[in-house]
Amino acid sequence: MSTVDMTHGGGGRAMADLIRDVFHKHLGNPILDRGDDGGRVTVPGQRLVMSTDGHVIAPLFFPGGDIGSLSVHGTINDLAMMGAKPLYLTAAFILEEGFPLADLERVVWSMANAARDADVQVISGDTKVVERGKGDGVFITTTGIGVVADGVDLSAHNVRPGHSVLVSGTMGDHGVAVLSKRENLSFETEIVSDSAPLHGLVSDMLAAVPDITTLRDPTRGGLAATLNEIATTAGVGITLDEAQIPVAPDVAAACELLGLDPLNTANEGKLIAICPREDAQTLLDTMLEHPLGRNAAIIGETIADPAHLVQMKTAFGGTRIVDWLAGEQLPRIC
Amino acid sequence: MRYISEFRDRALAEKLAKGIAQEADAARDYHFMEFCGGHTHAIFRYGVQDLMPGNVHFVHGPGCPVCVLPVRRLDDAVELAEKHDVILCTYGDMMRVPGTGQRSLIRAKADGADIRMVYSTLDALKVARENPDRQVVFFAIGFETTTPPTAVAIRMAKAEGLTNFTVFCNHVLTPAAIAHILDSPDFAPGGPARIDGFLGPSHVSAVIGSQPYEAAAQKYQKPVVIAGFEPLDVMQSVLMLIRQANAGRAEVENQYTRVVTREGNRKAQALVAEVLELRDSFEWRGLGAVPHSALQISDDFAAFDAEKRFTVSQKQSREVKSCECPAVLRGVKKPTDCKLFGTVCTPDNPMGACMVSSEGACAAYWSYGRQRQPETAA
Numbered sequence: 197m198s199t200v201d202m203t204h205g206g207g208g209r210a211m212a213d214l215i216r217d218v219f220h221k222h223l224g225n226p227i228l229d230r231g232d233d234g235g236r237v238t239v240p241g242q243r244l245v246m247s248t249d250g251h252v253i254a255p256l257f258f259p260g261g262d263i264g265s266l267s268v269h270g271t272i273n274d275l276a277m278m279g280a281k282p283l284y285l286t287a288a289f290i291l292e293e294g295f296p297l298a299d300l301e302r303v304v305w306s307m308a309n310a311a312r313d314a315d316v317q318v319i320s321g322d323t324k325v326v327e328r329g330k331g332d333g334v335f336i337t338t339t340g341i342g343v344v345a346d347g348v349d350l351s352a353h354n355v356r357p358g359h360s361v362l363v364s365g366t367m368g369d370h371g372v373a374v375l376s377k378r379e380n381l382s383f384e385t386e387i388v389s390d391s392a393p394l395h396g397l398v399s400d401m402l403a404a405v406p407d408i409t410t411l412r413d414p415t416r417g418g419l420a421a422t423l424n425e426i427a428t429t430a431g432v433g434i435t436l437d438e439a440q441i442p443v444a445p446d447v448a449a450a451c452e453l454l455g456l457d458p459l460n461t462a463n464e465g466k467l468i469a470i471c472p473r474e475d476a477q478t479l480l481d482t483m484l485e486h487p488l489g490r491n492a493a494i495i496g497e498t499i500a501d502p503a504h505l506v507q508m509k510t511a512f513g514g515t516r517i518v519d520w521l522a523g524e525q526l527p528r529i530c
Numbered sequence: 531m532r533y534i535s536e537f538r539d540r541a542l543a544e545k546l547a548k549g550i551a552q553e554a555d556a557a558r559d560y561h562f563m564e565f566c567g568g569h570t571h572a573i574f575r576y577g578v579q580d581l582m583p584g585n586v587h588f589v590h591g592p593g594c595p596v597c598v599l600p601v602r603r604l605d606d607a608v609e610l611a612e613k614h615d616v617i618l619c620t621y622g623d624m625m626r627v628p629g630t631g632q633r634s635l636i637r638a639k640a641d642g643a644d645i646r647m648v649y650s651t652l653d654a655l656k657v658a659r660e661n662p663d664r665q666v667v668f669f670a671i672g673f674e675t676t677t678p679p680t681a682v683a684i685r686m687a688k689a690e691g692l693t694n695f696t697v698f699c700n701h702v703l704t705p706a707a708i709a710h711i712l713d714s715p716d717f718a719p720g721g722p723a724r725i726d727g728f729l730g731p732s733h734v735s736a737v738i739g740s741q742p743y744e745a746a747a748q749k750y751q752k753p754v755v756i757a758g759f760e761p762l763d764v765m766q767s768v769l770m771l772i773r774q775a776n777a778g779r780a781e782v783e784n785q786y787t788r789v790v791t792r793e794g795n796r797k798a799q800a801l802v803a804e805v806l807e808l809r810d811s812f813e814w815r816g817l818g819a820v821p822h823s824a825l826q827i828s829d830d831f832a833a834f835d836a837e838k839r840f841t842v843s844q845k846q847s848r849e850v851k852s853c854e855c856p857a858v859l860r861g862v863k864k865p866t867d868c869k870l871f872g873t874v875c876t877p878d879n880p881m882g883a884c885m886v887s888s889e890g891a892c893a894a895y896w897s898y899g900r901q902r903q904p905e906t907a908a
Contacts, residue, residue, distance in 0.1 A: 379649065439540075449531050455888070505901055512761050513540045513547075514577015516898040522626075522877030522886075 200295040205325025218301050219321055222308035223287075227319040235319025237284055239343060247274035248339040256303065256333050258377045260370075260389030261464070263336055264306035269391050269464055270415070271340040272314050276395035277411045277467065279350045279402055280342030285311065286320040287338045292331030303334060314393040316340070342395075348402060354409040355430035357500040360476035362469045364397060364483055365390065365491040366444040367419050368451060368458030370465070376450060385446050392465030397488045404482035405475045412468045420459040420518045422468055423506045433501020436508040436518060440495045460521045470498065537760030538576065546765040547581040553772050559585045562771050563861050564729040565708065567594030567889025568759045574898035576761035586768060589725060590891035592707055592816055592859040593734075595672040596623045597883040597890050600813045602847040603700055604629040607669050609842050610698065611635070611643035616840075617661060618645045619654035620669040621676075627883045630847045651683035658687070658695035667836045671700045675733040677825065678798040681805040684827065684834045696836035699827050702812060704734050705742045706823035712750040716862045723862045727771040729764065730756040732786055739794025743782045751780040758786040805831050815849075815883065816859030855882035858891050865892040872896060 203210035220229060227235040251267040261269075268285065275282040287307070291300065311318055373389040376382070394413065401408060410430075414422040419441070427434050443451075443458045451458050465488060471479050476494050483489030496508075506518040554560060564570055570590050573579060579588065592598050608629055611618040618635070625636045625647060639645040644664075648654050651668060658666035670680040680697060687695045708728065716723045730743055735756045743754045753774035757767035767785040774781060784790055805828060812824030827835040849855065853875070854868035865871050865884065875881040877893055884890035888897075 445531060449534075452531060452534060503901070507901060510575070510577045511540060512538050512576040512578070512581075513543050514580035515901075516574060516577045517901055519877075519897040522880075 198297055200291045200293055200297060200300065200325055202293055202325055202327070204291065205323060211323065215323065218297070218304050219323070222301070222304045223311070223318040223321070225317045225319070227317060228321070235284065235286070237319060239283065239341075242343040243346065245275050245278040245280035245342045245344050246339065247271055247278070248337065249274060250335065250337040252332060252335050253374065254332060255374070255377050256299065258374045258389055259386050260373055261391035262303055262306050263334060264303035265310040266391055266464060267336040267338045268307055268310035268314065268316070269393050271338040272316060272393045272395055273413045273464075273467075275340050275342040276393070276398045277350065277413055278342075278344060279348035279398060279411070280344040280395070281399065282314065282316045282340050282342040282395055285316055285318045285338050285340045287318050287336060288322040289324070290331055290335040291323065291325045292333055293325055293328040295333050300334065310393070314395070347406065350408060350411050352410045352412070352426045352429035355426060355432055355470050355498055356409075357432050357498050358473055359409060359470050359498045360473050360494055361423070361434060361436070361496040361498065362471070362476065362480060362483065362492060362494050363419065363442065364394070364467045364469070364489045366442045366447065367414070367463060367466065368443060368447045368461035370463050371418065371461030372447050372450045372456070374462075375454070375456075381450075381454070383446060383450055387446055387450060390463055390465035392488055394465065394467050394488060397483065397486045398467070400482055400486050401469065401479060405471055405479045407475055408469055408471045408479065410470045414463050414466060414468055416462050417521055418458070418460045418462055419468065420457070420506065421520050423518065424520050426468070426470065427504045427506055430498070431504060432498040433504055434496055434498050434506045436496035436506065438508050439511040440493050442491045442493050459518060473497065534760070537758065537762045539762065542762055543581060543765060546762065546769060550586065550765065550769050550772060551583045553769065553776065554583050554586055555776060556585065559587060560772060560775060561587045561589050561724045561726050562729055562768060563589040563591045563725045564757075564764070565591040565593040565704065566731045566734070566759075567597070567887065567891070568732060569729050569757065569764060570594070570891050570894050571889055572759055572761050572764055574894040578761050578764055579899075581765065582768070586772070589723070589861040590858065590864075591861055592711070592814065593673065593704070593731060594884065594887050594889040594891070595676070596627050596887045597855065597859055598702060598814045598816060599627070599671055599700055599883070600815045600847070601629050601849050602813065602845070605633075605845055605847045606842045607698060608633055608635060608638050608643075609845075610667055610836065610840060611638055611645050614665070614840050616644070616665040616667045617657055618643070618667050618669055619648045619657055620645060621671065622647045623887050623889075624669060624671060626880065626886045628850070628880055628886070630845070651679045655683050655686060655692070655695060658692050662694060664694060665839075666695050668695070668697045669700070670697050673702060673704050673731070673734045674737045677701045677802050677806065678737060681801045684805050684831050685801070687834055688831060696834050696839050697827060698836040699806070699825060701806065701825040702814065703823050703825070704731055704738070705746060706820055707814065707817060708743065709746050710817055710820045710823065711860060712746065712752065714860065716860060725752060725861065726775050727753040727755070729767050729771070730754045730782070732757060732759045732763075732789070735786065735790040735794065737795050737798050739792050740782050740784050740790055741792050741794070747780050747782050753780050754782045756782070756784045756786050756790050758789065816856035850881040853882040855884045855892070858884050865895040868892070872900060
């Protein structure tokens with residue numbers, strides 16, 4: 197028995213064995229180990245944040261992470277962007293018949309490490325198996341619950357003209373790492389995904405600047421898509437200074453080669469912060485002190501603009517729009 | 531990034547901008563056609579227009595490979611994938627271009643056709659090797675830049691004796707298109723549009739050299755400056771064009787000397803000549819039938835010609851009515867002159883190819899420059 201087969205989802209002994217030998221072995225904790233239909237927890241009288249995120253990625257393993265760590269970080273970061281301290285996760289696995297059990301164990305082990313590092317527990321789970329060809333190895337959906345302190349109100353709706361826009365680090369690392377692995381493109385230096393849990397950084401930021409108006413993690417669609425979402429929701433325009441936007445040299449070079457734009461490329465361990473202009477320097481200094489914010493920068497500001505455009509002063513000295521991407525980024529021909 | 535950042539240097543850009551402003555004659559306008567979509571893209575992405583004086587205008591040319599492919603050929607590719615059960619390999623740019631009835635390769639793929647995006651012709655060969663029981667067709671498009679890799683694939687397929695690999699050849703030629711544009715009544719003296727010179731193709735010229743443009747420069751008395759794709763390349767080339775225009779010269783000059791020579795890449799040219807031959811005529815979107823403007827697979831390699839192996843049906847291919855792609859591709863209209871631009875037609879819902887490709891003028895206007903609409907439309 198070295199691959200997943202239909203009996204693993206059948207509700208019989210094989211499924212019970214899989215749950216015990218793989219999931220409980222790595223993710224076990226007193227709540228999960230009770231084996232009840234759900235995990236019962238007590239959360240002191242505080243405001244709760246819940247978020248859920250489905251994870252599908254090819255390849256499952258990439259430099260800097262895998263679908264296991266990603267499924268933990270992705271949901272934790274959604275909670276963190278609400279200013280919450282993440283406490284518990286649940287996880288649902290869709291496994292494809294024929295998926296190697298060794299790979300599954302590697303994924304679950306990585307999930308467990310990511311959860312431990314982030315100080316959250318996986319308290320309930322589910323496993324289903326689909327026939328060969330109807331999945332892509334493994335899909336993982338995680339749901340997270342966290343608590344948020346009174347007074348913290350992070351939302352794009354709070355953004356006004358005259359606020360500063362900051363990012364916590366270099367743009368595009370995750371997308372390029374995954375793409376180069378998927379397409380078997382090798383570069384002189386390996387580009388590593390930035391996948392990381394951001395709630396620690398957020399906690400420091402909120403302590404220093406309680407007036408942060410919004411936090412967002414620029415995942416799919418990258419910085420460009422997320423800023424356009426914020427501009428549309430908040431009803432403001434955004435102007436960026438390209439020279440201030442951090443992009444790692446190897447990522448810039450890979451994007452150049454592939455005809456991609458780092459601003460449209462996914463991140464999994466970076467955030468965008470918007471705060472009143474007078475707080476921007478304090479916020480930046482706080483971010484720079486945290487290991488996950490050491491390349492942070494102030495990259496622009498919000499303005500009054502009825503068209504809600506994101507515009508950028510190019511490093512070259514001109515201006516341009518930074519638009520949503522239409523569909524996926526496709527490599528250019530010429 | 532060494533060898534790239536140097537060509538995006540702001541201080542140098544400002545210096546060149548000053549030079550252009552000084553040398554451009556305020557009493558006249560300059561209309562320069564950038565032939566390639568790569569130039570259009572650079573102009574918008576870096577905001578080069580902002581560094582030009584008001585009397586220097588860019589006229590966007592037809593050099594966007596997916597844009598000039600007529601709908602009929604795209605419809606044929608969709609049919610190959612859907613009706614002939616082939617694996618169709620294509621460059622990514624082509625995937626979202628709408629064919630007749632807005633049917634694109636990406637939609638055909640969603641409906642079950644086996645269409646695969648490849649980065650190089652060698653990937654397509656690999657697909658053929660790995661699927662010996664399937665017919666694999668490479669959808670070859672592009673100007674002279676992408677032609678040698680197609681020739682290489684065909685030659686390798688023959689050497690390996692691959693019997694399940696063919697190429698649907700749609701390669702087109704730049705100099706023929708330039709001559710055709712200058713012959714059109716649009717650009718005749720007194721016609722509706724004007725061209726005072728050309729920013730010549732970059733990577734195309736790396737293959738064919740700068741020499742093939744000399745005849746047109748002389749015949750039509752238009753200066754051509756072969757220009758690199760970086761924003762400083764574009765600015766320096768504009769300055770060179772202004773100097774030629776001011777002096778009444780019409781020569782082929784080469785700004786992109788770090789890549790382009792007068793002769794070009796002889797080895798690549800020989801390879802192409804071995805495998806491909808001139809078509810008598812080829813239909814271009816926007817330009818219509820252009821004589822001697824495209825390549826087909828020569829008889830020696832006929833076994834690898836998808837047009838010979840498969841018979842596609844006669845069909846009524848149609849572009850979207852009132853889509854101004856054709857006039858935009860000829861440089862006669864700007865994207866903002868099109869009624870569909872930004873209303874019905876956006877990159878998310880493209881009506882014509884010019885809104886799809888990052889090299890298309892409409893996509894560049896929309897994605898990078900629509901804040902400028904009032905002044906560009908004027």
